[in-house]
Amino acid sequence: MTGRLLAIETSCDETAAAVLDGDGRVLSNIVHSQVEDHAPYGGVVPEIASREHLARLPGLVKAALDEAGLRPADLSAVAATYGPGLIGALLVGLQYAKGLAQGLGTTFIGVHHLEGHLLAGSLDEDGGPAPPFIGLVASGGHSALYRVEAGLDITLLGETRDDAAGEAFDKSAKLLGLGYPGGAVIDRRAEDGDDARFAFPVSLRDRRTYDFSFSGLKTAVRLAVEKLQRDQGDLSDDDVNDVCASLRKAIVEALVSKSILACRRTQVHRLVLGGGVAANSLLRSEAVRRGKDNDIEVYVPPRALCTDNAAMIGAAALARLSQGKSHELTLAPKPSLPLGG
Ligand code: KG4
Numbered sequence: 001m002t003g004r005l006l007a008i009e010t011s012c013d014e015t016a017a018a019v020l021d022g023d024g025r026v027l028s029n030i031v032h033s034q035v036e037d038h039a040p041y042g043g044v045v046p047e048i049a050s051r052e053h054l055a056r057l058p059g060l061v062k063a064a065l066d067e068a069g070l071r072p073a074d075l076s077a078v079a080a081t082y083g084p085g086l087i088g089a090l091l092v093g094l095q096y097a098k099g100l101a102q103g104l105g106t107t108f109i110g111v112h113h114l115e116g117h118l119l120a121g122s123l124d125e126d127g128g129p130a131p132p133f134i135g136l137v138a139s140g141g142h143s144a145l146y147r148v149e150a151g152l153d154i155t156l157l158g159e160t161r162d163d164a165a166g167e168a169f170d171k172s173a174k175l176l177g178l179g180y181p182g183g184a185v186i187d188r189r190a191e192d193g194d195d196a197r198f199a200f201p202v203s204l205r206d207r208r209t210y211d212f213s214f215s216g217l218k219t220a221v222r223l224a225v226e227k228l229q230r231d232q233g234d235l236s237d238d239d240v241n242d243v244c245a246s247l248r249k250a251i252v253e254a255l256v257s258k259s260i261l262a263c264r265r266t267q268v269h270r271l272v273l274g275g276g277v278a279a280n281s282l283l284r285s286e287a288v289r290r291g292k293d294n295d296i297e298v299y300v301p302p303r304a305l306c307t308d309n310a311a312m313i314g315a316a317a318l319a320r321l322s323q324g325k326s327h328e329l330t331l332a333p334k335p336s337l338p339l340g341g
């Protein structure tokens with residue numbers, strides 16, 4: 001595709017719009033996080049998310065076009081996430097995109113949210129990592145390992161059997177009274193903590209599976225916090241920092257060891273990280289360190305492209321459009337859209 005593409009993302013609690021040119025250069029990438037609207041409830045409230053998307057999206061699209069110096073008529077394609085995600089939230093972005101595409105008479109394409117996370121790395125100015133690669137997507141709703149071959153042929157290797165990695169961060173943060181969402185604050189507090197103080201479990205160390213499990217870890221954190229409360233009353237700042245450091249270590253160990261295992265077993269010596277949890281400082285540094293030890297090239301996108309954004313949706317849309325794919329305007333949102341098997 002030689003023209004410009006508008007991409008929209010509204011699958012969860014970020015309203016986002018981006019404009020890319022046909023070569024994948026990001027001309028604008030605007031994200032409005034709804035975190036403050038959901039924080040009082042300790043998690044995403046689907047109804048609030050849909051209403052906020054509805055209120056924000058038109059302004060965001062206009063801002064993204066303005067920043068790119070374009071008018072709607074300059075667009076050759078419109079893309080939006082059509083799953084997985086919250087049904088009402090997906091509906092807002094998808095219907096908006098389809099309506100715009102119809103009005104402009106341009107191509108429309110629906111994008112899989114996780115394909116967006118997997119391809120965020122390709123937005124790099126140098127073109128990013130080329131397939132084949134192993135992709136780790138770790139976010140608030142998903143934790144999975146994929147094998148990505150040329151032609152965007154994606155195979156699911158393993159996934160979480162219960163909580164997502166981001167959910168483990170968020171639920172632990174809630175328990176520690178650190179607010180919502182918890183990944184970034186735990187990451188910060190962990191920097192000042194002792195990661196050897198609590199021996200939290202790393203589940204499914206079994207080398208025969210690429211699956212993850214984080215629900216046992218959540219229970220172990222709760223038991224450790226309850227014991228501290230029984231023994232000494234409130235937790236001190238140091239206690240909280242130590243829990244954060246120990247828990248971050250356990251989550252990162254699970255994610256990195258399975259990723260390295262997948263690279264070694266499949267003989268694909270390239271690893272790409274994606275998803276909000278890939279903004280974690282320890283995950284970023286450990287993946288690179290362990291990659292070096294194992295002769296694996298590790299690619300970690302900038303933090304802003306790890307958390308939900310529309311530029312990554314644009315990257316996936318361009319990749320699919322270049323294969324001649326597009327969607328009819330009858331495409332419906334799919335809250336639990338599978339990827340790669
Ligand atoms: O990809 P994302 O923005 O949204 C989903 O698709 O879920 O990911 C959000 C998740 C949240 O669980 C948040 O706590 C986590 O990413 N997160 C982090 C960090 N920054 C965001 N987790 C660990 N360390 C961080 N620095």
Ligand code: ZN
Binds near residue numbers: 139275276307308
């Ligand atoms: Zn996401």
